[in-house]
Amino acid sequence: xxxxxxxxxxxxxxxxxxxxxxxxxxxxxxxxxxxxxxxxxxxxxxxxxxxxxxxxxxxxxxxxxxxxxxxxxxxxxxxxxxxxxxxxxxxxxxxxxxxxxxxxxxxxxxxxxxxxxxxxxxxxxxxxxxxxxxxxxxxxxxxxxxxxxxxxxxxxxxxxxx
Amino acid sequence: xxxxxxxxxxxxxxxxxxxxxxxxxxxxxxxxxxxxxxxxxxxxxxxxxxxxxxxxxxxxxxxxxxxxxxxxxxxxxxxxxxxxxxxxxxxxxxxxxxxxxxxxxxxxxxxxxxxxxxxxxxxxxxxxxxxxxxxxxxxxxxxxxxxxxxxxxxxxxxxxxxxxxxxxxxxxxxxxxxx
Numbered sequence: 183x184x185x186x187x188x189x190x191x192x193x194x195x196x197x198x199x200x201x202x203x204x205x206x207x208x209x210x211x212x213x214x215x216x217x218x219x220x221x222x223x224x225x226x227x228x229x230x231x232x233x234x235x236x237x238x239x240x241x242x243x244x245x246x247x248x249x250x251x252x253x254x255x256x257x258x259x260x261x262x263x264x265x266x267x268x269x270x271x272x273x274x275x276x277x278x279x280x281x282x283x284x285x286x287x288x289x290x291x292x293x294x295x296x297x298x299x300x301x302x303x304x305x306x307x308x309x310x311x312x313x314x315x316x317x318x319x320x321x322x323x324x325x326x327x328x329x330x331x332x333x334x335x336x337x338x339x340x341x342x343x344x
Numbered sequence: 345x346x347x348x349x350x351x352x353x354x355x356x357x358x359x360x361x362x363x364x365x366x367x368x369x370x371x372x373x374x375x376x377x378x379x380x381x382x383x384x385x386x387x388x389x390x391x392x393x394x395x396x397x398x399x400x401x402x403x404x405x406x407x408x409x410x411x412x413x414x415x416x417x418x419x420x421x422x423x424x425x426x427x428x429x430x431x432x433x434x435x436x437x438x439x440x441x442x443x444x445x446x447x448x449x450x451x452x453x454x455x456x457x458x459x460x461x462x463x464x465x466x467x468x469x470x471x472x473x474x475x476x477x478x479x480x481x482x483x484x485x486x487x488x489x490x491x492x493x494x495x496x497x498x499x500x501x502x503x504x505x506x507x508x509x510x511x512x513x514x515x516x517x518x519x520x521x522x523x
Binding site: 307312314317321322323325328329331 | 394397398402405406407408409410411412413414415416417418419420421423424437506509510513514
């Protein structure tokens with residue numbers, strides 16, 4: 183962690199290390215100022231336990247909060263976003279009923295219905311693509327994290343639990 | 345005892361039968377894990393190493409993310425409605441994850457059993473594995489409260505999957521004895 187240059191005005195111990203309680207103090211200040219809501223603080227604590235973000239100690243808290251927000255956003259997008267709405271589009275009969283009767287002769291109405299069908303098909307495909315994309319993203323993220331977790335940490339004792 | 349007499353006897357018998365069969369199935373799952381451990385000692389050793397190497401939170405994370413991802417993919421594949429895509433999904437996603445889950449069971453069930461026993465590390469492998477299966481099965485009773493059951497199932501399945509994925513991804517270097 184010494185390879186990250188410290189700002190000139192940052193608190194440093196005589197040994198050249200960041201004090202261990204800088205992050206805790208910053209978190210405490212943010213919590214006292216009610217700048218860090220409790221659920222986010224809990225998430226940042228959990229993610230801090232999971233991810234070895236202490237390698238970027240000056241940014242640890244910021245990194246945790248950003249990671250927690252990213253996880254929340256991804257979960258919201260995956261489960262409560264627009265994907266179900268896109269998949270649950272109105273059938274073409276409803277689209278046809280909603281069309282104004284002044285479209286003209288039957289040929290033009292048929293064209294409009296075909297266009298509505300095409301729009302419906304596109305929406306279903308969009309919903310499926312959103313689900314496929316987010317699912318693939320989560321799957322690959324999990325596998326990448328697994329590979330990362332099982333990389334031997336430099337200097338770690340053999341068999342030590344990480 | 346009046347309520348018992350007035351209850352539907354046939355329903356009670358069916359419930360009792362389901363409980364007994366479920367318990368036998370859970371114990372059988374533990375025994376099956378023990379059989380696979382005996383047949384594939386290398387896979388069992390990799391799963392044990394994976395369980396011991398990572399902290400619980402990391403096991404959860406590396407298991408739950410692929411699990412949720414696979415569930416979302418399943419919904420997407422269902423929306424696509426193409427048999428070829430479904431076949432590819434089963435072959436590329438479901439099959440490897442199922443194998444990883446089974447690999448996780450090899451280490452996870454005996455570990456659960458050893459934690460449930462007072463002197464778990466001294467118990468026989470069969471007792472640990474069978475009790476682990478029973479404990480995991482009993483945990484599913486939490487589905488009487490669906491949110492709790494969902495969370496517990498997600499944690500338990502993700503934990504097994506995390507162990508198994510670690511075992512499949514991080515292969516132990518072969519020792520001279522194995523060579």
